[in-house]
Amino acid sequence: MQTEVSLAQRRLTESEEKLRSRERTMNQALEDCKRDTKRMEESKQLLQSRVRCKSGTPKFISASGSPTYWIEYEVKSAELES
Structure with missing residues (x-):
């Protein structure tokens, strides 16, 4: 009986550690x-x-990084260098 109790306690302890x-x-x-x-x-x-x-309004970027709509745009080179 004592052996069974010890075995059950060990299994319980192992299960708790895994959890x-x-x-x-x-x-x-x-x-x-x-x-992330x-x-x-x-x-x-x-x-x-x-x-x-070109109109000066932000062009929105989707979460995947691609434009949500495609229009002609310009990027100021000074902004890219910063």
């Missing part, structure tokens, strides 16, 4: 995703501020 490990992995993946999303949004805003239509 904690998976939680850490999941939390790390979530933090990585949040960080923030970087993508910052890059998107930077691109939108640099790319201007």
Whole structure:
């Protein structure tokens, strides 16, 4: 009986350790995703501020990085160098 209890306790401890490990992995993946999303949004805003239509209004960039609509545009070389 004592052996069965010890075995059950060991299995429970191992299961708890696996769960904690998976939680850490999941939390790390979530933090990585949040960080990547923030970087993508910052890059998107930077691109939108640099790319201007001839009329001077911003040309919007989709999350994939491609234009949401295609029109003739100009980019000021000084903005690209900064």
